Amino acid sequence: MQIYLPIAETSVNAFTLLGVGGGVGVLSGMFGVGGGFLITPLLFFIGVPPPVAVATGVNQVVASSISGVLAHLKRKTVDLPMGWVLLAGGLIGSIIGIWFFNLMSRLGQIDLIVQLSYVIFLGIIGAMMFNESLRAMLRTRSGTAPRRKRHTHLWVHNLPWKMKFRASGLYISVVPPLLVGVGVGILAAIMGVGGGFILVPAMIYLLGMPTKVVIGTSLFQVTFVAAFTTMMHAITNQTVDVMLAVFLIIGGVIGAQIGTRLGLKLGAEQLRILLALLVLAVCGKIAFDLLWPPAELYSISVAEGA
Numbered sequence: 001m002q003i004y005l006p007i008a009e010t011s012v013n014a015f016t017l018l019g020v021g022g023g024v025g026v027l028s029g030m031f032g033v034g035g036g037f038l039i040t041p042l043l044f045f046i047g048v049p050p051p052v053a054v055a056t057g058v059n060q061v062v063a064s065s066i067s068g069v070l071a072h073l074k075r076k077t078v079d080l081p082m083g084w085v086l087l088a089g090g091l092i093g094s095i096i097g098i099w100f101f102n103l104m105s106r107l108g109q110i111d112l113i114v115q116l117s118y119v120i121f122l123g124i125i126g127a128m129m130f131n132e133s134l135r136a137m138l139r140t141r142s143g144t145a146p147r148r149k150r151h152t153h154l155w156v157h158n159l160p161w162k163m164k165f166r167a168s169g170l171y172i173s174v175v176p177p178l179l180v181g182v183g184v185g186i187l188a189a190i191m192g193v194g195g196g197f198i199l200v201p202a203m204i205y206l207l208g209m210p211t212k213v214v215i216g217t218s219l220f221q222v223t224f225v226a227a228f229t230t231m232m233h234a235i236t237n238q239t240v241d242v243m244l245a246v247f248l249i250i251g252g253v254i255g256a257q258i259g260t261r262l263g264l265k266l267g268a269e270q271l272r273i274l275l276a277l278l279v280l281a282v283c284g285k286i287a288f289d290l291l292w293p294p295a296e297l298y299s300i301s302v303a304e305g306a
Contacts, residue, residue: 089181
């Protein structure tokens, strides 16, 4: 069943869209990620233009994050003061990212910029995740898993403008969380991602937050930044395709329920390695498409009014 996407200006099989949304939903439920960094490249692969894929893919992140953050709020595993600081930085970063996105669109380079961003970030993150997960699995099997110190004094503790974050048990400067939020906001605007795959490691290793509040606080920030980003794309670029978003969200909601059940059957190390391999595979496919010569080197279009 073919449906026409008015903003993307292309026809796509409805079951393909449901499958893409459902597949990312399964992965979201299994791995605990928003899925934006996977759904946007998948939209590239089925012929959706990168600007529309970026702007519309963020809707999937909003939908998948809202239910998660509500569950964490009930469990009181969200550090709200930290979340607000990260959110302030995220909104600033999103504005910067939208400005850069619009500039590259006017220059006709946005497709290349988006795809290159995915190759670079997915390649780096996938390699790091795979390396860490493999080492953790080997340590677990050999029984030599190191004990980590709970209270480690990092360089961020020496910066000014300190604030107390009771849920995280931290007393640190607001500068690092603000900068982390800015970086995530820029990525959300340019790549159509929630930024959780950057935010979570930064909160654990840079800010020193305990794992129990990291996921909930990350989802809190991601929900609002993603919603703001998709709204700004709709206002400034008119690249949000509502029809596409509806099909992706329906598939994602169904897939997330399946993924949650599947995730319970696999160990943490196995899940991380599978996610790392998936990220590297997507990175490789985008890089291949960029480097391999297209079947048609030139295209002809008719200008409006001609």
